[in-house]
Amino acid sequence: MALPTRSLDDRSFQDLVDEAKKKIPLYCPEWTDHNVSDPGITLVELFCWLADMLLYRVNQMPHAHYVKLLELLGITLEPPRAASAPLTFYLSAPQPATVTVPRATAVSTRRVDQAEPIVFTTQEALTIHPAELTQILVRKQRGSGMAYDSVPLARLKKEFTPFTDEPPKVGEALYLGFEAPLHHHVLGVDLTCVRAGGQNIVPENPPLQWQAWTDDGWQDLPQEQDGTGGMSWSGQVRLRLPALSQRGIGDEEAFWVRCEVIEATGDMRPYTTSPIIREVKLVSWGATVPASHASEEHDEPLGRSDGSPGQVYHLDHTPILPRWDTERVEVWMPGMETWEPWGEVSDFSESGPEDQVYTLDSVTGEVTFGPALRLANGSVRQYGAIPPRGADLRFSSYRYGGGTAGNVRSGTITELKTTIAYINRVTNHEPALGGLDAETLEEAMFRAKNLLRTRYRAVTPDDYEFLVRHAFPGRVARVRCLQTPLAGGRGGAPSPGQVYVMIIPALHEQEAQGYIPLARLALPDDLHDEVHAYLDERRLLTTQLQVRQAGFKRVRVQTRIVARPGVDHARIEADVIAALNRTLNPLVGGPDGTGWPFGRELYLSDLYACIQNVAGIQYIQDVAMFTVDEADQTQPIERKLELLAHEVVVSDLHQVTVEAE
Secondary structure (H helix, E strand, O other): OOOOOOOOOOOOHHHHHHHHHHHHHHHOOOOOOOOOOOHHHHHHHHHHHHHHHHHHHHOOHHHHHHHHHHHHOOOOOOOOEOOEEEEEEEEOOOOOOOEEEOOOOEEEEOOEOOEOOOEEEEOOOEEEOOOOEEEEEEEEEEOOEEEEEEOOOOOOOOOEOOOOOOOOOOOOEEEEEEOOOOOOEEEEEEEEEEOOOOOOOOOOOOOEEEEEEEOOEEEEOOEEEEOOOOOOOOEEEEEEOOOOOEEEEOOEEEEEEEEEEOOOOOOOOOOOOOOEEEEEEEEEEEEEEEEEOEEEEEEEEEEEOOOOOOOEEEOOOOOEOOOOOOOOEEEEOOOOOOOEEOEEOOOOOOOOOOOOEEEEEOOOOEEEEOOEEEOOOOOEEEOOOOOOOOOEEEEEEEEEEOOHHHOOOOOOEEEEOOOOOOEEEEEOOOOOEOOEOOOOHHHHHHHHHHHHHHOOOEOOHHHHHHHHHHHOOOOEEEEEEEOOOOOOOOOOOOOOOEEEEEEEEOOOHHHHHOOOOHHHHOOOHHHHHHHHHHHHOOEOOOOEEEEEEOEEEEEEEEEEEEEOOOOOHHHHHHHHHHHHHHHOOOOOOOOOOOOOOOOOOEEHHHHHHHHHOOOOEEEEEEEEEEEEOOOOOEEEEOOEEOOOOOEEEEEOOOEEEEEEO
C-alpha cells in the first residue's frame, strides 16, 4: 500500500468557523447571537476564509518537496514524442528523369474551423526514379511442375498469354523485372490487352494477386486501381511497392513484381481462358517517404559567449524533439573557416574541462554549458569546456512539436506547404502513430518511484519490463520478462543467468481491434536491436540476455449458431467474428481487455461465453477450435489449449455458420 500524503492542516472553512464559534462564550460571554445574520458572525466567516487560503498555501509544501527531490535526483520531464506516418507523393504525370522531394518538406492537414493545421515534415530526401521494364517472364504449369519462359521486350509483334489456356492454373504468374531500385514507389503497370482473353471472371474481383520480392519473400501489394478488369481490357494497374530485394529467377537477376493466379473464393470466378497481352510498360507515379509531426528550424543564433562557466541560452521554439546527429550547437570564432560542432550530453558528471559538450532541456529549450565547482581543497573543477569569450553560438537545426495531436487518421495529411515541380498531390495511406504529449509533473512523480528502485539497472523481471515500457512508448505494446526455458516444454530448470524479454510491438488502435495477420505482429529488426542495446547497458554483468518476439498460437474457431427470428444472419456472422477477433487478441483481448495473458490456457468455455454475448443469437449448436501451424495445417483441440509461458493466442480466420430456427 502506498504511503498516504497528508496535509499539514486538514481543517476546512466550516471547521474553522465552528471552532471560532465555540470560543465566543469563553472570550465574549455577553455575545449571545450566533446566527449567520449577525455582523460579528460575518466577520468571523471573513477571517476564517482568509485562514483557509493560508492553509491551502501551507499544504502545498509537501508537493514542493516532491519537486525539489526530483530536481536533486536529476529527474526531468520527458519531452513529447512526434507521431510518424509514411507520406506518398504523386507526380502529375510520369517523368523521364528523376524527381526529388527535399528533406524537411512540410505537409499539413486541412484547416478545420478554428483549429490550426497539423504539420508533418519529411525525414529524408525522396527521389522518384523512372521505371524501366527489363525482363518479362511467365510461369506456366508443365506436367506436374512449373516452368519459366522469357518474353521478348521489343514491341511485341504478336500477343502472348501469361497463363495456360486450358484453363489457367493456380500458381501460374506473370513476372516483371526492372533494374532500378524502386523502393517504396507507386508503380503503374500499363497493359495492352485483347478483349477476347480472360473470360468468365468478375472484372471487379479477378482471381489475381500482385506481389513483390522483398527480404522476407513475396509480399502482397496494396493495389490502388485496376483499370484492366483483371487483364480483360487495356488499362493500368497501380501498385504501392515496399522495400525491394534483388533475386535471380531462371537466368535473370532483377527486382521483381509478379501477378499470380490464386484460387477463386467468395464472389470470385476462375478464368476459363488466359488473358491475352500485346504490350507491357512500367511507369512511376510517385513514392513514399517517412515523415514526422514536427516543424524544423535552421541555424538559429543563440548569442555570444561571455567566457563564464555555466552559461545558459534558450531556443525560440519548444518543446524540442529528440535530436539527430546533425542537430547540435555550433561555435564560431574569428579566424575559423567553419563552425565547430559541440556534442550534447545528458549531464556533466563525466565531462572534463576539455570536453566540448552541453546539455539541452527538451521541454524548456534551455541550452546549458558546463559549470565550475569549487572543491573542498579550494581548487576549482570545470565540468565541460567553456566557449571562448566573444564566440558566436548557434544551433545548426532542431525539430519542435510532437504530441498526441499528431495521431491523425489516414488520408488527412494532404496540404503541401511549398510547391514542388511535377508533384501533384500527397497523402498518408496509413494513420500517424506514436505521438505522445510531454510528461506531466504527476507522471514524473510516479515514474520516480520506479527509477529510485531500479536506478536504471535491470535486476528483477519487473525491472526489465518497466525499462522497456518506459523507453519505447508507442512502439512496444506489451513486454514480458521470463527465465523459463522457451524450448523443451514446461519442464526443466532455467539456465543460470538466462533472461528472455518477449516483445509484442504496438499497432494502431483501429488495427488492433480486428483480425491481425501474424506478419503485423512480427518484431521489427530495428526495434529488436534498439531494445537489446538499451537493456544490454543496464543488465547485470553475468546475465545472458535475449530479446525475442512473443510466441503466438493461431486459433481458428468453427461454430454453428441458430439466430433468433427476424435477425439478419450476415450481421450476426460479422458480429461473432468481430467478437472472436477481440477476445483472441494479444493486444486488446483476454478477460480484462489488455491482451491475452501470457501462458493463460484457452478453454472451450471461453469461446462459448464470447459468442453468447453477441446480440440476436438464439442458441449455439456447437463450437470447435483448432490451432493453425506455419504451413496452415490445422490441429483440433478438444477442451483446452495449453500455452507456454511466452505464448499468447491470436485469431486466425474463423468460420461461422448462421442458421434459422
